[in-house]
Amino acid sequence: MTEPVLDVTAAAPYAAAAPRTRAALVARPDLVVCNECDAVHERIDLRRGTVARCRRCDALLGRGHVMPVQSLLAFAFAALLLIVIGNSAPIVTLDLRGVISQATLPRAILYTWQSGQPLVALLTAATALVFPLCFTLLRLYVLMSLVRGRVPRGFVPAMRALNFVTRWSMVEVFMMGTLVAVVRCASLTSATPGIGLFAYAALTMLLTSILAAGTHSLWKMGSELGPTR
Amino acid sequence: MKGAAIQTGAKLGLLSCRACGRVSQLAHPAPAGVPLLCPRCDAPLHHRVPGSLQRTWAFLLSAMILYVPANLLPIMSTTSVFGDTDHTILGGIEELRASGDWALALIVFIASIAVPLLKIAALLLLLVTAQRGSRRKQLERTQLYRMIEAVGHWSMLDVFVVVLLVGTLRFGAFGAVQPQAGLLAFGAVVVLTMLAAGSFDPRLIWPEEPATSATHD
Numbered sequence: 001m002t003e004p005v006l007d008v009t010a011a012a013p014y015a016a017a018a019p020r021t022r023a024a025l026v027a028r029p030d031l032v033v034c035n036e037c038d039a040v041h042e043r044i045d046l047r048r049g050t051v052a053r054c055r056r057c058d059a060l061l062g063r064g065h066v067m068p069v070q071s072l073l074a075f076a077f078a079a080l081l082l083i084v085i086g087n088s089a090p091i092v093t094l095d096l097r098g099v100i101s102q103a104t105l106p107r108a109i110l111y112t113w114q115s116g117q118p119l120v121a122l123l124t125a126a127t128a129l130v131f132p133l134c135f136t137l138l139r140l141y142v143l144m145s146l147v148r149g150r151v152p153r154g155f156v157p158a159m160r161a162l163n164f165v166t167r168w169s170m171v172e173v174f175m176m177g178t179l180v181a182v183v184r185c186a187s188l189t190s191a192t193p194g195i196g197l198f199a200y201a202a203l204t205m206l207l208t209s210i211l212a213a214g215t216h217s218l219w220k221m222g223s224e225l226g227p228t229r
Numbered sequence: 230m231k232g233a234a235i236q237t238g239a240k241l242g243l244l245s246c247r248a249c250g251r252v253s254q255l256a257h258p259a260p261a262g263v264p265l266l267c268p269r270c271d272a273p274l275h276h277r278v279p280g281s282l283q284r285t286w287a288f289l290l291s292a293m294i295l296y297v298p299a300n301l302l303p304i305m306s307t308t309s310v311f312g313d314t315d316h317t318i319l320g321g322i323e324e325l326r327a328s329g330d331w332a333l334a335l336i337v338f339i340a341s342i343a344v345p346l347l348k349i350a351a352l353l354l355l356l357v358t359a360q361r362g363s364r365r366k367q368l369e370r371t372q373l374y375r376m377i378e379a380v381g382h383w384s385m386l387d388v389f390v391v392v393l394l395v396g397t398l399r400f401g402a403f404g405a406v407q408p409q410a411g412l413l414a415f416g417a418v419v420v421l422t423m424l425a426a427g428s429f430d431p432r433l434i435w436p437e438e439p440a441t442s443a444t445h446d
Contacts, residue, residue, distance in 0.1 A: 024255060024256050024257055025244070025253035025255065025265065025268050026253065026254045026256050027251065027253060027254075028252040028254045029252070031243060031252045032245070033238040033243050033244070033245035034245070035250075035432075036371055036374070036431040037237075037367075037371060037431065037432055037434065037435040038238045038245075038276065038277075038435060039236070039238075040235075040236045040238055055235065056435070057368055057434075057435070058368065058371070058372070091393065091397075092393070092397050096400050096403060099403075101397055101398070101399050101400060103393065103397040104396075105393075105396075107396055108396020109392065109396070111399070112391075112392045112395050112396070112408050116407070116408070117408040117409075117410075117413060119413055119416070120388060120408055120412050120416055121392070123388065123420070124388060124389060127385060128389060156271060159248075159249065159270065160248055160270060163248055167427070168382075168423075170382045170385050170389075173340075173382055173383055173385050173386055173389065174389050176336070176340075176386055176389075177387075177389025177390045177393060178393055180333055180337060180390045181389075181390045181393035181394055181397065183325075183330055183333055184324075184325070184390070184394065185394070185397060185398060188398070188404060189404075215249075216249070219249040219269065219270070223269050
């Protein structure tokens, strides 16, 4: 897929000793360096539906799957809507001989806090609610500017924060957790999955397709539109 | 390996930013001690992340210590007309299996028992081999690293299940669920193993060849 680069240094201008560290780093947009094994590859244009993998360690280097910014923005709006629904509608409804018990995610977190496990409540709030919400809001913020051909203020900190919340969002695990919880409740009482569960299931699929696109195209777009700082 | 020799970023003075993917080239050797920052996003640039092994060891050892209370202490207790009962992780899986939910019992077993154990074992293997500068099975070890990065957060499943049960099963004396200390230990194990995997720089699996171009097996 990619040709080995044998003599890269010959192409690089050897600048005179620069006073600042930043000036000593020359951009090489023509190259890709594998983040998992440090192998150097020439950058090639990928056709839609193809992926580039590292010749040495098989790591994913890039995807020829660049969704237009407009679609990414639409996906982010849809994700925000699903997060709102998923957190305001009950996830499961229990009926114990006429006594109804419903739970939304924020209330389950609140009860866990009150039952003497505030740290578990915070961990759940962060990974199932706050980080997915931040992920969506940060993407909306960045994409709304990019779609108008502008670099948003604070593009770099927003994108770095996006890296962080992406790593610690666990929507798909939470979705599976709700299924397990519903089944375990069903063995005791009559349990009905609620709208919240379906919203989170849809959100799982939506986030998966958003994540498949990666953030490198956003970084690239941001730096091509103008100074990112 | 087929084809021509692989050139590495360390050999050519090329640095790839792990935050934004920009590739930078050192135009002249950088003075030692000066941190190199990505011109696009200000993230630090390294050929190999310094202190990666030490940090991974620290997170991993903490996770291994907490793994013991996570499995011995109850993760939740239930109140019902039959009295109070404590539940451990293994006990919860056994209950699911006994009530006939084989598939769910298997999912919870994989997420709560198999994934954390395999993660700890895999990280130990990666750390020891990377420390010795081993060149054996490098592709397989990189794939192992990618696997633990991909499945790591699935262990949080049991934490979410208990939180949801606490939120829904609220019938007072007729049935209620309280979270217990084991759940906190278990959540900490998941977070610590994720931090350990995140601190490990997979490029350490691929130590630089000596300057006299040695051939790769």
